[in-house]
Amino acid sequence: MPISYFQAAMLGLLQGVSELFPVSSLGHSVILPQLVGWDIHQNDKFFITFLVATHLATAIVLLFFFWRDWVRIVKGLGRSLRDRGIGLDDTDAKLGWLLVVGTIPAGLLGLLLEHKLRSVFASAQSASIFLFVNGLLLYGAELLRRRAPQASEDDDARIAKTVGWRDATLVGTAQALALVPGISRSGVTMGGGLLVGLSHKDAARFAFLLATPIIGAAAVLKLPELAGPDGRGVRGPALVGALCASVTAYLSVRFLMRFFETQTLVPFAVYCLAAGAACAIYFALQ
Amino acid sequence: MSLDRKRLLSAAAIVVGVLLIVLAIVYWVEPAKSLPSFIPGHEAGSNHHHVKHGIAAFLVGLACLVFAWFNSGPERTRTGTTTSS
Secondary structure (H helix, E strand, O other), X not given: OOOOHHHHHHHXXXXXXXXXXXXXXXXXXXXXXHHHOOOOXXXXXXXXXXXXXXXXXXXXXXXXXXXXXXXXXXXXXXXXXXXXXXXXXXXXXXXXXXXXXXXXXXXXXHHHHHHHHHHHOOOHHHHHHHHHHHHHHHHHHHHHOOOOOOOOOOHHHHHHHHOOHHHHHHHHHHHHHHHOOOOOHHHHHHHHHHHOOOOHXXXXXXXXXXXXXXXXXXXXXXXXXXXXXXXXXXXXXHHHXXXXXXHHHHHHHHHHHHHHHHOXXXXXXXHHHHHHHHHXXXXXXX | OOHXXXXXXXHHHHHHHHHHHHHHHHHHHOOHHHOOOOOOXXXXXXXXXXXXXXXXXXXXXXXXXXXXXXXXXXXXXOOOOEEOO
């Protein structure tokens, strides 16, 4: 078996946390096996197949966590299509189209660049360096962020009023940076959200809503690999990994939504800078 | 935006949207060797289907059609009432 049940459980637990914490799940999935000496490499077919299952689990958890929001958003999208326009006070429709506008460029870049970037930046050394860069990005976003105006409206209304079409496109496009192992998708989108004027809580909410379709679609697109010959010998561990990922993803999203009510990205920036620098030095000396 | 420009933009978006969706179908149906040489992904002798290229073309095509749908819809005023264009 190319990946043991123990390894699958560990990687699943790690994936669930690191996909939603702004610390790069892909980077950690590349670095951890090298640190502990497991014979698992990012471009191994079985590992990519395994990651599909854990990503799908994370996307499903996000979908259910924000289920009521998604129902309102989808209804809003339907309403706007019916009316051929977004009503001035229809924040659900506006938020829905902001998510669509943010998802399209990330999806396109992901479809076209994923394979190339994955093969160029496959080493644990480069993932460590980009983890350090991720720390700089998070810290930079905190330094440059605009002060978010606090209004008494609900969360989604605030996001819909603060984020413009251009902002959504930029934040969505920036998600593509997360194709590089070490750069965090949620980190980039949260940082982008702060730069366009969202509060930490709203930026986290926008990042998680934006992540759901893209993580889900990427996983569904590769699901045939899990069902096909590439999935032979990996399906059992993949299921264990997916279950572990779903548990930690749920706990992570619950924790982060409360954490960002009062806290900032700085602790994650410090972690990425320290872990990235330490791992880069360790791998260089090996 | 003037009415003529709006109509022109909607018509262009529909044409581009339809072309991209047709292109997506071509990517899904034809192997790389059978794609016309001016289309990205053409590769002589390759039986590979560019499924991802097809999805990308389909998504952009769909986005163009949605844009045309909204752009050709009734004008919205500040009070939320609509006027036909």
